[in-house]
Amino acid sequence: MFKENKKRSQVHNHGHKDHKKHSMDDGHDHSHDEINFDEQEATLGFKDFLPGIISFIIMITGIVMDQLEISFFQGFLRFSWYLVAYLYVGLSVIIKAYKSILKGEVFNEFFLMSIATIGAFAIGEYSEGVAVMLFYFVGELFQEAAANKAKSSIQALLDIRSDETTVIRNGEAIVVDPKEVETDEIIRIKVGEKVSLDGVLLSKEAAFDTAALTGESKPDTKRTGESVLAGMINLNTVCEVRVTAAYADTKLSQILTMIQDATAKKSKTQLFITRFAKIYTPIVVLLATILTFAPALFVENYVFQDWLYRGLVFLVISCPCALVISVPLGYFGGIGLASRNGILFKGSNYLDVMTEIDTVVMDKTGTLTKGVFTVQEVNPKNYSQEELLVFAASLEEHSTHPIATAITAYVKKLYPNNSFEAKEIEEIAGHGLKGTIDGKTILAGNAKLLDKFGITYPDEVKDIVESIVLVGINQTYAGYITVADEIKDDSKEAIEQLHAMGIKTVMLSGDKTSIVDKVAKELNIDTAFGNLLPDDKVRHVEELKKQGRKIAFTGDGINDAPVLALSDAGLAMGGLGSDAAIETADIVIQNDQPSRIPLAIRISKKTRKVVIQNITLAIGVKVIVLALGALGEANLWAAIFADVGVSLIAILNSVRIQFSRIK
Template sequence: MTPTNDKTPSAPLQPMEITSPRTAEQPGPTKAISLSPEPEHEDHGSSSYIPTIISLVLLLTGIGLDYFKVDWFTGYIRIAVFGVAYLLVGGKVLLHAVKNIAKGEIFNEFFLMGLATIGAFYIGEYAEGVAVMLFYVIGEHFQEAAVARSRKSIKALIDNRPEIVGLVQGGQVTPVNPKEVKLDDIIEIKPGEKVALDGELLTEQSSFNTAALTGESKPDTKSKGEKVLAGMINLDQVIQLKVTSTYENSALSKILELVEKASSQKAKTQQFITRFAKVYTPVVVFLAIGLTIIPYFFVSDYVFNDWLYRALIFLVISCPCALVISIPLGYFGGIGAASKNGILFKGSNYLDLMTKIDTVVMDKTGTLTEGVFQVQEVQVNGLDKTEFLNLTAALESKSTHPIALAVVAHAGNSYQKKNISEVEEISGHGLKGKVDDKMLLVGNGKLLKKFNVAYPAEIDAIVESIVLVAINNQYTGYITIADKIKEDAKASIEQLRSLGIKTIVMLSGDKDSIVQKVAQSLNIDQAFGGLLPEDKVSKVEALKKVGKNIAFVGDGINDAPVIALADVGIAMGGLGSDAAIETADVVIQNDQPSKIATAINIGKSTNRVVWQNIGLAFGVKALVLAFGAFGVASMWEAVFADVGVAFLAILNAVRIQRMKF
């Protein structure tokens, strides 16, 4: 059967194979917290922790031998133990400092760490020098762990086009690579298979799942001569297509090309600490130099080594160990809290971006609705409703159309007792047949008009997909079928407004009248239907031009380009397409729209904790720096000040994961 309100097929699109835009464009945006350009971590596995562990063992051994004043632990042996411990954790840092100096980039994190710790060795404070570098590297490991966790479910962008297509030649079907198929060749697609190439339908009729391309939930019934696009899934029977577009110019390829272009437009977020380091590092270095030299002109009993010692202590205290540890831990806590709530953040910078969102744009099908057909309303004239459903379901049971299946599922099993005969499928209209000696017509308005059966004119204005029923050439009633709105959809809109989201927009490839009805029921500000992927991109671009900070939420491959374009792209991961999930910055793993508000809330809570950690680290550091400048604080006090701040930061970060969102 063919219901009314079938969607007009999408205009063909045109693409290319691409690599993952997230991987290619942003190899490290998830590693958002660092005081300067990041070292390249070739190995993030457990083996990368071995040098750190050995260094820690050597440091503790050296401290123990010093404490017990072991006779042989002096001179070169003592220097060697602490030197090896230092090089195990500081070797790469020093190497990066040298490389940056060669490039003309002197004042950065690596230079500061190297200068301070080498200075500590110069004045004989070996243990302190190792401890400072060790704590820094531990901070780096925390950073790497956060990145690894946020990316563990992320793979390269998947191009989900079929690798084999059935080419019809001389009455035989030969499996070939779609790239080898030429224009006007004939290909065969079996039920359940994905269409590999755009083509013209040669078979009389078949239904297709078009959700991957259009986002529309209702299957699209195509008749002979109509256009079928790559990416659609054949639902009914074995069909044949005459190829009208090559592999490189198919609809699915065009969408993947849009993903690449949109991703390249996403702005990179420059982190606060990176900007701060450009000022902080040279200031600290010059203050240390000044602390060594300036007292010469004002202090009568000036001793160079004494003031050099103070300057080196000043440098050690100024090292950003606490910041390097505390800030990534805050984001790690946020990512962990999100994971517990079924939300995957692909990078800590997206937690930051979540706090700036003022506009949420959502797809309809699969995001706010279930993407599954259900009977919404049954209207009957002059017949018992149960009998009406049983008669209709009996005839519909002879069809494999998804809407027919929805009617059958709604009716239950009683229809199976009916006697069914003389079933005839009328292409583009519906079904005709006898059920218990009653002649039934079940289909769209065109079917009833074909047999001169009158029905109320207002039925043609009904928004939902509708199945009309006539018994013995008399109009008997209708059944409306629609995609069910998710249970938490309305609550999610209310939650977003409570979080300060100013504008909520819905974009969909579904019929505009259906889109407007859903938008009205959910109290959404603006809604646009009948959109192709490039139309969605245009809508989001228009919002960005007026200064909106946008989060886009979608689930289909047609949503991938606009997900990549948005400031934060969010994908429904349970039922979403691979392209949408791989392109997104945030993945909601259980498909609940209420998790959008949860993700924003987690972002804001994480941001507060991170800034609390920053304030704590700077406050304690400023205090100890002042003591160090006046010769009151030693290096060990500086190290322990950093450890104390890091410990408090850990407790603060753990608090995020214990929060209820």
């Protein structure tokens, strides 16, 4: 009917494992190294509309000549005139119907359109036959345009992968295909260039645009040793990156594979509509046949041509195009809208699941908090803040514990030129560190460490919730430093939005209960539990499910994978999250923002609302016009509206999702 210009983008498959019920059972062979994603042109050109324009001009001219009752415009000439108009838009449909029949697929829209319009010609209703096919042709063009719009955000993601990269080999910078670069090699990223592979930054500092991965357009400044991901754009300075993942294993490749798979993973509604159309179509063909011939048995003045016309009207009206086209298009639009906001649904079925969620269960560290320890409070006694911090850091720099690392980094940033050399360092397991600095005996650790050495300290420190490091100098209490994980900027907003939706919030964490309770109180979370092992989290979720609750669990660590698999919808934080969590989850939040959880629910509900609107509109109008057609009160023009008109309305309604601004 119209030329389909397609470009092929190749997406590496990183070898998903069957971690969960949602593994992509779509009939595709995921064992190959690459997946081909066929993408139509983003816009339709004049040549695509040309057959319809020509057909329309010929048809209108014919109708005018009919109305003027021009003498020579009759018989074979009149038939031929309308036939030319018909073939411009209908020939490809007839060919598709013929090929489908050869494959054993008889009852589809091509068959219905062909038999109805050929029948119209057979009873002399030439203009109506052309009109049916012409409007069907226009509807197909609108469908293509709508599908291209829905796919545009996904195509944008496909286009962000680099075709070449600069690698440093033997002291020379050479341009190669990113697939040829091995891990631990060094690549150079120019200003304005896309990062082609995951790695760690070797340069002192560089700013990157991460919008393609996270949906956030603000620059992200990276420093030496921090992770840089494929798809980021270097903004301000030439930098060098040591590669940590092969081309097929980059975060970007994983994202693209998720989206590729999502387009094939159908929702229950989509599957129902597909099955419905396969059963519904042969039934309406049978009913149209009965409507045409059965009246001959009991109608006195039976006129075959009249009843054939009613049967043809019935066929055109009954075509399930609006359902078959608009329902998957609506879900596809929802996936596209979500991906533009940094939310990756692994299938349209999870859009349906998210509309039913009434309880959101969350991990704490890395989900509601940043997952990075920072110094919160410094409380010296008989020493200055600087002395306390420098003494503590001089010991702690010899430990790899996250709390020790946090204190060391904090002090180096605050006092870069002030440090002591610690000697005779001794690590006391479960207690802390002991050492000698500038002739002084220094202790840095928990309360048990000071108890061990008989140093008294204020009772108030026992009531401190955060992780605390007590410092002793020469057998005297010198103060304390508290270290805690920071709450993410939008965590409170996320909880407020969930509560506004009537959704219950639960936090499950392996952290100590006092810290968990403090975070829960600050964020106003309904229920919180601490000191949990992975199997404890599973037990809590199972108990909630026994209460009949629909659960979405959000986590980021490998220990969250079992709960992600158990929940109705598993959401993984894709920036900081472990590979196990990301692969097990149904939905990935690429920018690690908790506020994306309620946003995912809102997108799902909007998508579902549009799909239900389309189904209601299509079935409602068809039932009414089918009844009128059977009674002889509807002609082919009414049938055109019930089929093509309703299809167009449903398609345009689906496209609305793509233009939505959901906050």
